[in-house]
Amino acid sequence: MKKNKLTLIERRDVAKLTLPTGLKGWTGILKGTHKKETYDNFNIPTLESELPEYFKTHPIKGKYFSLEGISPRVVKHFKNQLEQNLKVKKIVVNATQTVKITTYCGDDIHRVAEKAKETVLYRNKILHLDCTIAVFDFNDIKCVVDKDTNLDWLIRDYMNAHIMKWKQIGPLCLEAYEPEVLAELERREKAREERQQIESAAYRAREDTERKLFEEKIKSIEMEIIDQEGYNNWKANQKDDSGYGLAIFEYAEFWAKRMQKEFADRNIENPDIARMVAHADNCANELNFLGITGFMYGAAVATLAKCWKHGEALRKWHNKEWGVVGGDGVVNPAMFTINPPIFTGK
Numbered sequence: 001m002k003k004n005k006l007t008l009i010e011r012r013d014v015a016k017l018t019l020p021t022g023l024k025g026w027t028g029i030l031k032g033t034h035k036k037e038t039y040d041n042f043n044i045p046t047l048e049s050e051l052p053e054y055f056k057t058h059p060i061k062g063k064y065f066s067l068e069g070i071s072p073r074v075v076k077h078f079k080n081q082l083e084q085n086l087k088v089k090k091i092v093v094n095a096t097q098t099v100k101i102t103t104y105c106g107d108d109i110h111r112v113a114e115k116a117k118e119t120v121l122y123r124n125k126i127l128h129l130d131c132t133i134a135v136f137d138f139n140d141i142k143c144v145v146d147k148d149t150n151l152d153w154l155i156r157d158y159m160n161a162h163i164m165k166w167k168q169i170g171p172l173c174l175e176a177y178e179p180e181v182l183a184e185l186e187r188r189e190k191a192r193e194e195r196q197q198i199e200s201a202a203y204r205a206r207e208d209t210e211r212k213l214f215e216e217k218i219k220s221i222e223m224e225i226i227d228q229e230g231y232n233n234w235k236a237n238q239k240d241d242s243g244y245g246l247a248i249f250e251y252a253e254f255w256a257k258r259m260q261k262e263f264a265d266r267n268i269e270n271p272d273i274a275r276m277v278a279h280a281d282n283c284a285n286e287l288n289f290l291g292i293t294g295f296m297y298g299a300a301v302a303t304l305a306k307c308w309k310h311g312e313a314l315r316k317w318h319n320k321e322w323g324v325v326g327g328d329g330v331v332n333p334a335m336f337t338i339n340p341p342i343f344t345g346k
Helices: 008-018 028-030 036-041 048-055 072-081 109-125 151-164 177-219 228-236 244-265 272-287 296-309 310-323
Strands: 097-100 132-138 141-145 330-333 336-339
Touching: 008 028, 008 036, 008 048, 008 072, 048 072, 072 141, 097 109, 097 228, 109 141, 109 151, 141 151, 151 177, 177 244, 228 296, 244 272, 244 296, 272 310, 296 310, 310 330
Parallel strands: 097 132
Antiparallel strands: 132 141, 330 336
């Protein structure tokens, strides 16, 4: 019996196909709550086995009709009626005008959805193409919009689509999810949060281990700074609430000390660009546990270029790595531009 029972979504699809417009039909369904009682009041079948007889006595309404977005079980019984019901035979199936909306990297789901809705309304009102739908793919989710689609509900469904493994959302979005859907969504969100907590704890533990091993490796090394007073003053001014500036200095100091150890182990007193090519990048790779951005990396290079004993060779190596030779600045990997010197010490 459970397999035979229609879901509320399927009952809604049946109502959409067969009820006339107006408060005594589809409009009344839309104004009602998405609950069993609403569909019972309009005598919508509750069992799949009731659909064949229902479609015989309740032919599909409207001149045009599309199967887009209709529940598979409902479509199956509708197709069965095509050979049995002359009224249904007159319907032009899949006459809907579909407009493909192209999305690009950096697009915002809200803006794309609004564009899709505007396209549909324009074609409906100006071009008199009453059955237009707009379709776009966003992060592997197929989004379908028609003139009645509520964009707030569509966005909500998109936000839940990946966790619920929905491949398509819209055009008909419900104001509220069914209890069983809400329960499943809550269960999956809780499971995802638990996984994230476990993964975060494991990541932090791995970071702590890597940091301790690295600090042990450089514990006896002092950074060779050109102007200690100026460097200290510059570092002391990094008091932003996010700790962004201090993180750059930490990375720069760790990196410089690790390179100094590498040079000392190999008896390299004055490393040039060739030496930097051989060692700087490998030393930097040992600092992945700090998780810095491309901009922070460029800022760390700029810091060492002005303050570290071997900073000039590092600067030239870094710029050459990014295809820039000559100049006095430092290539910013996040922007790929040459920055002017930012050191204000002596």
